[in-house]
Every structure is written in C-alpha cells, then in structure tokens.
Amino acid sequence: MHINEVKNNAFYQFPQWLLKEEPYKNLGDKAKLMYMLLFDRRTLSIKNKWYDDDGQIYMYFTNKQFMEELSCSEPAIIKAKKELTKFGLLKEVRQGINRPNRLYINGTKESSVQELNFLEVGTKESSVQELKKVKGINTNNINTNISILSNQQQEEVDEIRKSYDMFFEAFPKQRKNAFIQQDILADINEFGTELYQYALKLAMTNEANYPSYIERIFTSWRNEGITTLEQAKERQSKHSNSKPDKDYFFNKSSNAKPKFGPACSKY
Structure with a gap:
C-alpha cells in the first residue's frame, strides 16, 4: 500500500479485544462489525452533543442503516444486537413512536474497571x-x-x-x-x-x-x-x-464551537 493511500483513506477503529479476549472473541462477525460501526459513531455523537447529563454517550443508528452498512437482512441485525446486549456491550433505549432508539455501548467488563x-x-x-x-x-x-x-x-x-x-x-x-x-x-x-x-x-x-x-x-x-x-x-x-492575533487551530473570536476533525472518533 502506497503512503498516499494511507493518508487519504478513511479507516474504522476496531478494538482488538473483540478478537482476542474471552468471551468477546466468540461474538459473531456481524456483531463485531456492528460494534465497530457504533464505536466509530462516537465522533458524531460528541459533535452533536448526544450524551446524558452524566456524560454517557449515545448513538443513533437505525436498523436500516445497519442493513445498508453490513449488507444483510433485518433479522441478522436484530440477532447481532441481541448478541451485543447479551455480552453487556450494547444497551438500547426506546425513545417513543417515530423516534430512533438510543444506543449505548460499553467496553469490556475488565477494561471498565x-x-x-x-x-x-x-x-x-x-x-x-x-x-x-x-x-x-x-x-x-x-x-x-x-x-x-x-x-x-x-x-x-x-x-x-x-x-x-x-x-x-x-x-x-x-x-x-x-x-x-x-x-x-x-x-x-x-x-x-x-x-x-x-x-x-x-x-x-x-x-x-x-x-x-x-x-x-x-x-x-x-x-x-x-x-x-x-x-x-x-x-x-x-x-x-x-498571525499573532489568531489561534491557528481555532479562532476564538468566533462564536462557533470547535468542530471535530475527520480523524476523531473519541473523547
């Protein structure tokens, strides 16, 4: 792979413990990829201030979006969600009629502590x-x-x-x-x-x-x-x-809040 490909391509972060640690390595491939998509979606959540009063980040990702991203049927998406929920990696909270569910992800039990x-x-x-x-x-x-x-x-x-x-x-x-x-x-x-x-x-x-x-x-x-x-x-x-009067990375004279860079999938 040429260095320009590395610089110009976008990549997903994939937690290694999903492949290496018990019991998470026993998850199905669809469930692991679903977690990866949600892990990446944190960027958008923070940018849009999608987090609770206690700082817990939630995501919006509909079944239809999962189906498109993972090229699979809705029953397969539902099965993957159930797997993640069973392993304590996903919590889904209903928001009412015509509103998408909030999705919360967790790390490993070991890493959390x-x-x-x-x-x-x-x-x-x-x-x-x-x-x-x-x-x-x-x-x-x-x-x-x-x-x-x-x-x-x-x-x-x-x-x-x-x-x-x-x-x-x-x-x-x-x-x-x-x-x-x-x-x-x-x-x-x-x-x-x-x-x-x-x-x-x-x-x-x-x-x-x-x-x-x-x-x-x-x-x-x-x-x-x-x-x-x-x-x-x-x-x-x-x-x-x-430009001594300006901050290179963010112009503080602006009233706009700083935006996340394209590489940020965190914080």
Missing part, C-alpha cells in the same frame, strides 16, 4: 505488561522474576501518567473512563508523549474547552507530516509570527 490501571494505581510489574500491550515494548528479554522496570521503561510509564493527568487538567469536565484512556493511549502511540503533551499545552494556552481541539491539532499534523516536537514548534512559531 481495570484497563490501563497502571495510569493510576498499578504496580511496577503490571506496568511492564500494560506498557507492552499499548506501546509495543519488547519484553521478551525481561526477567519475569524481576518486578522492577528499567529506567527507560519507568520513564515511559511516568510520561504516560503525566499525559493522562495533563489531559484532565486541560479538560476538567471530561469524565474518566476506559474509552478515554484507550483514546489517549492511541494518540500517544501515534505521536509519542512529547508531541501529545505539546498539543495539550497548546490547548491550555489557548483556553480550549473541548478535547476536539487537540484532535484538530493532530489532524493538521497528520496532513503536514509533522512527526517531531521540533517540527511542531517550528510550525507554531511561523504561524504565531504571521
């Missing part, structure tokens, strides 16, 4: 395993009888914790949950902690109220091929010198 717990209260030993899972660190040569991290690994864990804390410092209205943890780590995995923290600093400097602000930054960086902190700072410096 324990996923990425090293960010808050995890042990050093568990940090090794979790960091391996989310950042691809090769731990094959680590003596499993030794429960301490190398200096480099400990620094990486500390930087992820710092990024996590900075996110909620920048956006204090956001509720802590497994989905946000996953999304923070996905961004860190793509850009690294330095760039991620720099994006948060830009958000705080410009008094951004929405996590969509940093997604606009990430989208811009992707489009411009920015991969290092030096490149990001140089770009920001050039813009600040040319």
